[in-house]
Each structure stands twice: as C-alpha cells, then as structure tokens.
Amino acid sequence: xxxxxxxxxxxxxxxxxxxxxxxxxxxxxxxxxxxxxxxxxxxxxxxxxxxxxxxxxxxxxxxxxxxxxxxxxxxxxxxxxxxxxxxxxxxxxxxxxxxxxxxxxxxxxxxxxxxxxxxxxxxxxxxxxxxxxxxxxxxxxxxxxxxxxxxxxxxxxxxxxxxxxxxxxxxxxxxxxxxxxxxxxxxxxxxxxxxxxxxxxxxxxxxxxxxxxxxxxxxxxxxxxxxxxxxxxxxxxxxxxxxxxxxxxxxxxxxxxxxxxxxxxxxxxxxxxxxxxxxxxxxxxxxxxxxxxxxxxxxxxxxxxxxxxxxxxxxxxxxxxxxxxxxxxxxxxxxxxxxxxxxxxxxxxxxxxxxxxxxxxxxxxxxxxxxxxxxxxxxxxxxxxxxxxxxxxxxxxxxxxxxxxxxxxxxxxxxxxxxxxxxxxxxxxxxxxxxxxxxxxxxxxxxxxxxxxxxxxxxxxxxxxxxxxxxxxxxxxxxxxxxxxxxxxxxxxxxxxxxxxxxxxxxxxxxxxxxxxxxxxxxxxxxxxxx
Amino acid sequence: xxxxxxxxxxxxxxxxxxxxxxxxxxxxxxxxxxxxxxxxxxxxxxxxxxxxxxxxxxxxxxxxxxxxxxxxxxxxxxxxxxxxxxxxxxxxxxxxxxxxxxxxxxxxxxxxxxxxxxxxxxxxxxxxxxxxxxxxxxxxxxxxxxxxxxxxxxxxxxxxxxxxxxxxxxxxxxxxxxxxxxxxxxxxxxxxxxxxxxxxxxxxxxxxxxxxxxxxxxxxxxxxxxxxxxxxxxxxxxxxxxxxxxxxxxxxxxxxxxxxxxxxxxxxxxxxxxxxxxxxxxxxxxxxxxxxxxxxxxxxxxxxxxxxxxxxxxxx
Numbered sequence: 031x032x033x034x035x036x037x038x039x040x041x042x043x044x045x046x047x048x049x050x051x052x053x054x055x056x057x058x059x060x061x062x063x064x065x066x067x068x069x070x071x072x073x074x075x076x077x078x079x080x081x082x083x084x085x086x087x088x089x090x091x092x093x094x095x096x097x098x099x100x101x102x103x104x105x106x107x108x109x110x111x112x113x114x115x116x117x118x119x120x121x122x123x124x125x126x127x128x129x130x131x132x133x134x135x136x137x138x139x140x141x142x143x144x145x146x147x148x149x150x151x152x153x154x155x156x157x158x159x160x161x162x163x164x165x166x167x168x169x170x171x172x173x174x175x176x177x178x179x180x181x182x183x184x185x186x187x188x189x190x191x192x193x194x195x196x197x198x199x200x201x202x203x204x205x206x207x208x209x210x211x212x213x214x215x216x217x218x219x220x221x222x223x224x225x226x227x228x229x230x231x232x233x234x235x236x237x238x239x240x241x242x243x244x245x246x247x248x249x250x251x252x253x254x255x256x257x258x259x260x261x262x263x264x265x266x267x268x269x270x271x272x273x274x275x276x277x278x279x280x281x282x283x284x285x286x287x288x289x290x291x292x293x294x295x296x297x298x299x300x301x302x303x304x305x306x307x308x309x310x311x312x313x314x315x316x317x318x319x320x321x322x323x324x325x326x327x328x329x330x331x332x333x334x335x336x337x338x339x340x341x342x343x344x345x346x347x348x349x350x351x352x353x354x355x356x357x358x359x360x361x362x363x364x365x366x367x368x369x370x371x372x373x374x375x376x377x378x379x380x381x382x383x384x385x386x387x388x389x390x391x392x393x394x395x396x397x398x399x400x401x402x403x404x405x406x407x408x409x410x411x412x413x414x415x416x417x418x419x420x421x422x423x424x425x426x427x428x429x430x431x432x433x434x435x436x437x438x439x440x441x442x443x444x445x446x447x448x449x450x451x452x453x454x455x456x457x458x459x460x461x462x463x464x465x466x467x468x469x470x471x472x473x474x475x476x477x478x479x480x481x482x483x484x485x486x487x488x489x490x491x492x493x494x495x496x497x498x499x500x501x502x503x504x505x506x507x508x509x510x511x512x513x514x515x516x517x518x519x520x521x522x523x524x525x526x527x528x529x530x531x532x533x534x535x536x537x538x539x540x541x542x543x544x545x546x547x548x549x550x551x552x553x554x555x556x557x558x559x560x561x
Numbered sequence: 562x563x564x565x566x567x568x569x570x571x572x573x574x575x576x577x578x579x580x581x582x583x584x585x586x587x588x589x590x591x592x593x594x595x596x597x598x599x600x601x602x603x604x605x606x607x608x609x610x611x612x613x614x615x616x617x618x619x620x621x622x623x624x625x626x627x628x629x630x631x632x633x634x635x636x637x638x639x640x641x642x643x644x645x646x647x648x649x650x651x652x653x654x655x656x657x658x659x660x661x662x663x664x665x666x667x668x669x670x671x672x673x674x675x676x677x678x679x680x681x682x683x684x685x686x687x688x689x690x691x692x693x694x695x696x697x698x699x700x701x702x703x704x705x706x707x708x709x710x711x712x713x714x715x716x717x718x719x720x721x722x723x724x725x726x727x728x729x730x731x732x733x734x735x736x737x738x739x740x741x742x743x744x745x746x747x748x749x750x751x752x753x754x755x756x757x758x759x760x761x762x763x764x765x766x767x768x769x770x771x772x773x774x775x776x777x778x779x780x781x782x783x784x785x786x787x788x789x790x791x792x793x794x795x796x797x798x799x800x801x802x803x804x805x806x807x808x809x810x811x812x813x814x815x816x817x818x819x820x821x822x823x824x825x826x827x828x829x830x831x832x833x834x835x836x837x838x839x840x841x842x843x844x845x846x847x848x849x850x851x852x853x854x855x856x857x858x859x860x861x862x863x864x865x866x867x868x869x870x871x872x873x874x875x876x877x
Contacts, residue, residue, distance in 0.1 A: 085833070087599040087643060095601030169605050208601070223615035224645055242644045242654065243825040243833060244728070280726065280823050284710060288725035289823070292717045447593030447838055450602050454609065464602065476603055483605045 073296070073543045073560045077274035080555065081286045081295040085243065085279035090225035091211045092164045097467055100206050101299075101553055102277050104264075105248055106147075107211030107231035110138055110157065110188070111204045113470060115263035115550065117377045119200040122257070122265065123152065123212055123232060124188070133195025133506045138188045144255050146214050147236035148228075154182035159215040161188075161203075169482055170474055171210060174202030174503075197511050198503045201471040206264070206551060234270040234556045248275040261557055263550045271546075271559040290315065290539055296560060297540040299553055302419065303360050309539045319364060320536040320549045322374040324465045326359065326421070328428060328529040329477070332490040334456045336410055341403035343526045346461075349396035349435045350428065352389040356532040359424040367533040372475055372519055374533060378508070379472055383516045384523030388530070396435040409438045413453060413462035417446040424531065425463045453485050465534065468551055472515045473499050477528045490527030566863075573855045580851040581633065581844070585626050588843050594618055595642045595838045616642055629844065638848070639841030643834070648845035651830065658728050659819070659826035662749065663811040665742050669750030670757055671804060678761025678800075679788055685766060693758065700755025709748035709821045716744060726823040745822040749815050753807040760803045764796040771795075798865055805861035812857070813850040 084098050091103040112122040121127055124138040144152045161180045165171040177193040190199060203210045213230060220227050229237035234256070235248035250270035259266040278295065280286045283302045290298040291312060301309060301317070309317040328346075330337035337343050356366040370388030373379035410432065414425040422443075429439045442459075444452065452459050469475055476484050479499055480491035498518045505511040540547060545559045596612040597604070613619050620628075629639055638648035681690040717725035723744055729737045768774065769792050777787045816828035823829075827846060834842040865872045 087601075087837070094599060095603040096599075097601070099601075167608070169603075169608070207603075223612070224642070241825075242646075242651065243829055278727075278823075282820050282823065285713075285726045285821055285823050288713045288718050289727065292721060292725040294724050294727055445593070445836065446602075447598055447836060448591065450597045451593040454597065454606055466603075483607060484603065487606050 073541070075274075076272050076560060077276065078272045078297060078544070078555055078558065078560055079276045079278060079295045080553070081278050081280040081289055081298040083279075083281060083283070083286070083300040086246075088225045089229045089237065089240075089246070090221070091209050092160075092167045093208075093225050095168075095208045097207060097552065100209065102246055102248075103211065103229075104206055104209070104233070104552075105235040105275065105555060106229055106233045106237050107209075107213065108233050109204055109206070109209055109211055110161075111200055112264040113201075113204050113206075113551070114265040117263070117379075117470060119204045119470075120262075120265045122204075123157075127200065129506070134192045136190040136192070136199060137183065138190070140186045140188065141255070142186065144232050145253050146232055147230045147251055147253075148214065149253070150214055152212065152214075152232055153185055154188045156215045156218075157188045157212055158182050159218040160212045161210055163218050163221070164210045168208040168210075169476070169484075170202050170205055170208060173473070173479065173481065174198045194504050195506045196503050197506050197508070198471060198473050202474070204264075205470040205474060207467050234268045235275055238274075243279065245279075246277040248277075249273065250275075261548070264554075268556040270556060272555070275555055287539075290541070293541060296544055297538070297547075297553075297555075299536070299538050301537040301539050303362050303365050303537055306362060306364070306537060309537070314542055315539050316542055316544070316547075317537060317539045318547065318549060320538055320553075321367075322376055322468060322533055323536045323552070324467055325369075325374075325533045326356070326424060326463060326465045326531040327477075328461060328463050328531060329453075329485060330461050330490075330527060330529075331453075331456070331459055331486070332527050333486050333488045335460050336405065336408050337460050339403050340525055341399055342405055343529075344524075345396045345399035345403065345405070345435065346432060346437075347387060347523075347526045347529050348390045348392045348399060349431055350389070350529060350531070351391040351431060352532050355424050355427045355431075356534065358427040359420040360534065365535045365537065367535075369533050370523070370530065372469075372522060372530065373472055373515075374468060377468075379512060379515060381512065381516045381519055383520035387523035387526075393435055400435060400437070405437070407436070407438050409440045410460045411440045411442055411458065413449050413459050414441055414443045415446045415449045416443060418465075420534065421463050421465070428463060456486050456488070463531070472518060473503055478518065478522060490525065492521070492525055495521055495525070562866075566859075569859050569862075573859065576855055577848065577851055581630060581848055582626075584844055584847045585629070588840055589622055589625075591838075593838050595840070598837045599643070629841065633845075633848070638845035641834075641839055641842045643837045643839040644842070648841050651842055652827065652846055652849055655825055655827050655830040657730065657826075658824050659812065659815075659828065661731065661738065662742055662745055662815065662819075662824060662826060663808065665739070665746040666749035666753060666811060666815075667804070667808055669746055670754035670807065673750075674754040674757035675761050675800070678758040679765055679793060681758070681762045682765035682769065683784070683788060690762075694762070697755040697758045700751045701759075703751070704817075705748045705752050705815070706817045706821050708751055709745065709818055712744045712748060713821075726821075728822075728824045728826075741822075741824075745815075745818050745824060748821075749811065749818050753811070756807060757800065757803050761796070761800050764799045765792055768792045768796040794868070797868055801861060801864060801868065805857050805864075809854045809857040812853050 082098065086099040086102055087094055087096055089099060089103050091099055091107055109122050110124045111119050111127060114120045123141055123144060125141045126139060128137040140152065140154060146152060158180050165175045178199060179191045181189050183189040211231060213226065217226050217228050217230050234251055234254045236251040238247040238249045240246045250273045254270065256267050256269055261267045280289060286298045287301055287305055289295045309315050330343055332338055352368050360366050368389055369375060370385045371380050412425060412429055414422055416422045429441050432439050449462060453462055476482050477490060478495060480489060498514055502511050502514045505514060538553065543561045545561055547558050596609045596616060596618060600608055600612060632639055641648055641651050644651050677693055681693040684690050713725050716723050724741055727741055729741050731738045774787060774792055777791045816832055819826045819828040820832060831843060831846050
C-alpha cells in the first residue's frame with residue numbers, strides 16, 4: 031500500500047514536469063488550424079489574439095453606444111461613408127457622394143459587387159432597412175436624420191431627401207460609435223428587443239463564434255471587396271491579413287500584460303500607464319501611444335442642485351488646475367495634452383474660442399464667483415468609480431481642488447454600472463468625471479444639445495446654443511460651419527455644462543511580429559499582419 | 562438511513578428557498594440595471610426606458626420574483642439578457658473550467674497536505690513540525706491572488722514555462738488542458754492544503770493520545786502502520802469535513818483566481834454578471850452554488866458512516 035501511494039505521488043510530480051516541458055517546446059504543438067491552441071513564442075499561425083479590457087454587451091452596432099462593440103464590430107460591418115485620415119467624409123460602401131445644388135438631396139450610388147458574408151449581394155433595400163433601423167435606435171441618427179427620408183432610388187442607389195441642407199447627415203453616417211452600419215434587410219427584419227440574431231456585414235472579417243467570457247472569433251472574409259485607393263484613416267484599402275482574429279476579454283490589467291509578455295496574446299489594449307516602462311523595456315514588445323483617442327470631462331448635474339446655477343459651474347471651472355488632474359489620472363505627461371477644444375487638434379474643426387476660460391487655476395476668482403452665486407456651503411455630491419483607475423484618481427484631485435475654494439464635497443464611490451444608474455436620476459448627485467470618444471463633427475457632442483436628454487432629461491438648455499447648433503447643421507459650407515462652431519465653443523465655455531479637463535491618450539502594446547499596425551480613432555486590425 | 566436522508570433533504574429545500582429570496586432581494590436592491598450596460602454610458606434616458614420595458618425590468622419586483630421562482634421550480638433558472646441564452650446553459654458552459662480547476666487544486670492540496678500533516682503530528686515540537694506549521698500559516702494568510710501573480714511573474718513571464726493566463730478545454734488535449742491549470746491550481750491548492758494540513762495535524766495529535774495507539778505501539782507495530790492504519794483512520798472525520806468544505810468553496814468558483822488567470826469559470830461568470838447586472842444569471846448561479854454546498858455537506862455526513870462504522874444515523 032505504502033509503495034503504491036508513493037508511486038502515485040511520484041507519478042503526479044512527473045506528470046507536472048512533463049506538462050512543464052511541453053510548454054517549453056513550442057514546435058511540438060499541434061498546428062491544426064481548426065484547433066484553438068496556444069500560440070507559441072514565435073508566431074507560426076496566421077492569427078491575431080487581441081486582449082481587450084472589457085467584453086462587448088452585443089455586436090449589434092446599431093444598438094449600443096458602448097465603444098467596445100465598435101472595436102469588434104467595425105471589422106464585421108461597414109458604413110456607406112467613412113472618415114479619412116483628416117476626418118473628412120469619403121465613400122466606403124457608396125461609390126460616390128452626390129449632393130444636389132440646393133443641398134436637399136444626397137444621392138449615394140452603391141459600389142457594385144459588394145456581397146454580405148452570407149453570400150448575398152448588397153442592394154439599396156438593405157441600406158434603406160439598415161439606415162431606418164439605425165435612425166430609430168441611435169441618438170446621433172435621430173438628430174441627424176430626423177427630417178430626412180431614406181429611399182431606394184433604384185436597385186443600387188440610395189437617396190436621402192432632406193427638408194433643408196445639412197452638414198451633419200454625412201458625418202453622422204460615417205461616425206463609428208453606434209454607427210450606421212449596413213446589414214442585410216432580412217437580418218434587420220429578424221431583429222428583436224435584444225438585437226439582431228446574426229452578425230452579417232460586408233467587412234473584411236466575418237463573425238465565426240462567440241464563446242462567452244472566452245473569446246469572439248472572427249474569420250477572414252474571402253469574398254471581401256476592398257477599395258483600391260490607399261488606406262487613409264478608416265477609408266481606402268482594407269485587407270484581412272490574418273485568417274483568424276480573436277478578441278479575448280481580459281479585465282485584469284496585470285493579466286493582460288503578463289499574457290502579452292508570454293505570447294498568450296499578440297496585442298493588448300488599455301495597458302496601465304504605470305506599466306509603460308515594463309513594455310518599453312521588453313525586447314519582444316512594441317508599445318504605441320494612441321492619440322487622439324478621448325477627452326476627459328467633468329459632468330455637472332445641470333438639471334437639479336447646486337450646479338444648475340451656471341455661476342457655480344463657472345466657479346468650478348475657474349478653480350480647476352487641469353495639469354494636476356491629468357497628471358494624477360495618467361501619472362506621465364506622455365499620455366495627455368492640455369487642450370480647451372471640443373474637437374481635437376488633429377481635426378479640421380479645431381477652433382480657439384473659449385481658450386481663456388480653460389485651465390484658469392484662479393482660486394480667488396472662483397471664490398468670488400461662488401460668493402456672487404450665493405453658494406452657502408451646500409454639500410456637493412461627486413460620484414466616482416474605481417472601475418476606471420484614471421477617472422478615480424482624477425476625481426480625487428478635482429474634489430480636493432473644490433474643497434480649496436470652500437465647497438463642501440461629498441465623494442461617493444460606486445462600481446461603474448451603479449454610477450451610471452445614479453447619474454441617470456435627477457436627484458442624488460451633482461457631478462462626476464467621465465470621458466468622451468472622438469466626435470466626427472461638433473454637433474455630435476452629446477452634452478451641448480438639450481434634446482439629447484443627457485445625462486438626464488432637462489439637462490443644460492440654452493436656446494441660443496440650440497439655435498447655433500441648428501444653424502450649424504443647416505450649413506453645408508465647411509468654413510461657414512466652422513465660424514458658427516467658434517461661437518458654439520465660446521458659448522460652451524461660458525455655460526460649462528461639462529468641463530473639458532484634457533485630451534487623454536491610451537497605451538497599447540503588441541508583440542514585435544505584429545506588423546503594419548496603424549491607429550485611427552480606435553483599435554482596428556485590417557491591414558495588420560503577423561510574421 | 563433513508564429517513565435521515567429524507568429529513569436532510571426537506572431541510573435542504575428550506576435552506577435553498579431562503580437563499581433564493583435573500584439573493585433576489587440583494588441583487589434587486591443594488592442600483593444599476595442591465596439596460597444601461599447594454600446601451601452604453603452615452604445612451605439617453607428615453608432609449609434606456611424603452612429597453613427596460615422590453616426586458617420586463619419595469620415589472621413590480623414581487624411579480625418578477627414570482628415569475629422567476631415558478632420557473633426555478635420547473636427547472637428553468639431564467640434567461641441571460643446579456644449572453645442571450647438560458648441561465649442553465651450559461652452555468653453549464655462555465656462549469657467545466659471550475660470543475661477541472663477545483664479537482665486539480667483539491668488533488669494538489671490533499672496529496673501534499675495529508676502526509677505533511679501526519680508527519681508534523683508524528684514529530685510534534687520538532688523543527689520539522691514547527692517549520693511545517695509556519696508554512697501552513699503562511700499558506701492560509703497569503704492571499705491567493707498574490708501567490709498567483711507571483712507564480713505568473715516567475716514561471717510564466719520570467720521562465721516562460723507555463724502560460725500566464727487563459728483556459729483550454731479538455732478536448733484540446735489533456736496536457737494542453739492541464740498546462741493552463743497548473744498555476745491557478747497551485748495558487749488555490751496552497752491555501753486549501755494549508756487548512757487541511759493544520760486540521761490533519763491537530764486531529765492526529767488528539768487521536769495519538771488514545772490508549773489504543775499506545776497499545777499498538779506496545780505491540781511493536783511499525784510506526785507507519787500505527788500512524789496510518791490506527792491513528793489516521795480515526796482522525797480522518799474532521800479532515801474529511803475540511804476537505805468537503807474546501808471542495809464546496811472551490812466549486813462556487815474561485816472568483817479572484819479565475820479573474821487573475823482569466824479562466825471562464827463560475828466565479829468569473831458571477832463577477833461579470835454582477836458587473837453587467839445580469840440578474841437571472843446571478844440568481845441562478847448563486848442558487849446552484851448553494852445547492853452544491855448543501856449537497857456536498859450531505860455527502861460528507863453520509864461518508865462519516867462509511868469511514869467510521871460507529872457512526873449510525875438511524876438512531877439520531
């Protein structure tokens with residue numbers, strides 16, 4: 031008996047070691063391409079394994095504003111028009127963009143020979159069905175297309191009839207977050223309250239499998255019809271250079287990094303800034319600072335409570351020292367940029383108005399404004415969440431800066447879903463720090479237009495702002511529109527429904543064999559190869 | 562025996578009902594809802610309200626509970642809004658990794674802990690005993706994620722012997738399967754092993770003061786026979802309890818370790834579902850864990866009778 035037990039013990043130890051030595055011999059791995067095995071240190075399979083920080087709620091891009099849905103979805107789905115590297119709207123599934131002389135008709139002939147992943151050829155019927163669904167579901171769609179009818183002029187031409195000329199329709203169609211992607215008509219008709227039942231698009235990758243909490247697997251779409259023009263931003267040539275693309279949710283940042291270092295993943299998104307040195311010093315890894323990517327904003331409850339008073343908001347704006355907030359959030363000046371613009375410097379819409387209101391660091395002015403506004407030490411509830419480390423740290427610094435000008439701050443820390451649900455109610459909160467993705471054009475900025483009812487119905491409402499926004503939307507001339515935007519931004523900095531804190535970048539890293547990686551707006555993997 | 566089991570099962574159902582009610586109330590008292598998670602943080606209130614209505618989240622809470630519990634009684638644990646599949650299927654799909662991990666961790670724990678515990682008891686007071694108990698204390702005190710992260714750093718990142726994270730199903734080959742489980746199983750096994758080793762030692766010490774042990778020794782039996790045949794068998798009941806409890810704990814999903822190693826098991830399912838407010842998955846999974854907890858306890862109690870013939874349930 032004793033010998034028997036001893037034998038089993040030795041056997042277990044041996045098996046463990048055999049397991050270990052197996053791991054050190056990558057060449058002995060099976061290379062069956064249909065099997066999902068671990069990639070060895072040197073890439074011998076034409077696949078890309080991407081570690082992401084969250085899992086998408088759905089891949090139905092019409093449905094959600096979640097950025098992660100777009101990160102996966104835009105490999106599967108495509109848009110009629112898209113943005114080039116200068117954020118200009120250019121055709122994608124449309125062959126060209128024709129705007130009538132009075133600006134009230136936009137005609138979009140479709141590219142011929144484009145097929146969906148199910149083999150069906152794309153027609154104007156599919157586009158009309160897709161755009162109508164999107165218009166119902168997305169706030170960008172609703173505000174841009176509310177007075178627009180989408181019709182199929184013929185089998186391969188889509189026509190948008192506008193009540194008045196508009197500069198926002200095309201950028202809205204091109205904007206990727208909760209974007210106007212084209213799906214087959216049958217898929218749209220089969221959708222229920224949860225979303226579409228199948229993920230079928232025209233993109234360079236097709237949906238293969240979603241294993242909950244493990245991975246989303248996309249495969250190269252052999253029938254993809256690429257544009258021949260050179261790649262520019264999201265436009266031009268797109269090619270699936272890997273056969274398999276895996277999106278793997280790895281919420282733990284340390285695990286994401288460790289997995290990248292061991293070659294378990296080929297690419298990792300959202301590497302914590304603290305790990306910049308580790309990534310830089312690892313000879314197997316290439317790091318990449320993604321910019322522009324988002325900006326951080328301090329969002330007020332303008333509907334109820336202390337901050338419904340614009341003077342008090344101005345006081346906060348006068349007090350804030352943006353550099354120390356951004357520094358706390360990122361820990362490294364390489365990862366942020368102080369900028370007052372609602373649009374990013376890289377975008378043609380960028381204007382200078384309101385600059386003097388940004389980053390004032392003027393405590394005495396802030397105190398003066400508080401006195402004028404009649405602030406009597408009412409407690410201010412700021413919501414925070416540790417789910418996003420950079421927001422949490424930024425929130426702490428903002429809170430201490432508000433205390434310095436004599437505001438009574440009450441910090442409430444929750445998990446992110448709780449925070450989101452709290453901020454959806456009128457009462458119970460006064461402000462929170464969050465971030466905003468890149469917008470394709472200024473009127474998409476969600477907090478400027480009270481008709482978006484964000485963050486709560488009845489938020490910031492200034493008739494002059496609405497008038498300016500509508501004027502902008504009705505102006506098809508870019509320079510003219512930009513002039514109006516100058517006024518919009520100046521008015522925004524006076525009313526400050528949200529205080530823009532600064533542009534924040536992201537840190538991504540990949541194995542050295544990942545080639546030709548380009549970042550534009552968000553992570554994408556067409557045209558990316560492994561060697 | 563039959564009567565005893567019946568009695569236990571009746572009380573078991575009562576326990577599970579209480580669990581279901583408390584579970585439901587706590588989850589629904591937590592702010593946040595699945596609609597906001599699905600639509601993203603920039604969705605407007607109108608869209609949220611529409612989705613809430615479509616998903617039936619606007620129904621009175623008592624009605625929601627009644628609907629859910631009547632489903633549960635018919636074996637239907639509900640529907641996952643987020644994963645768009647029945648909760649039973651979601652649990653089933655996440656059960657495999659947790660079971661593998663649990664069994665592997667438990668094997669590591671038992672294989673090391675029991676011989677070491679016996680050894681410590683046999684040499685009570687010696688440096689071996691003290692050293693082992695210090696190690697056991699460390700094993701209990703060190704958080705498993707700390708052990709896990711250090712193992713990743715050492716064996717995966719530095720030595721590149723084992724994968725840092727992830728999971729491969731058994732169908733991808735036994736070695737591939739185990740390769741991914743070694744580090745998480747060790748991280749978990751250390752803590753459970755430490756508990757079992759301490760229990761083994763103290764239970765053995767108690768038994769070794771008994772007269773029959775002295776008799777056995779006086780008969781001139783070999784130490785090993787005395788230890789394992791006479792002492793250990795009698796000391797085993799409390800050890801078995803600890804093993805059973807630790808197995809039940811692990812079945813519930815090692816939340817932290819599954820997160821650190823990105824293993825798609827029950828623990829991760831629950832954490833993700835809490836973050837997504839996928840109510841019925843949380844309710845279903847908690848109920849499932851509670852069920853396995855009480856069932857394992859029942860099995861352990863029944864095993865007592867098998868191990869120790871003196872234990873009889875009929876009369877109790």
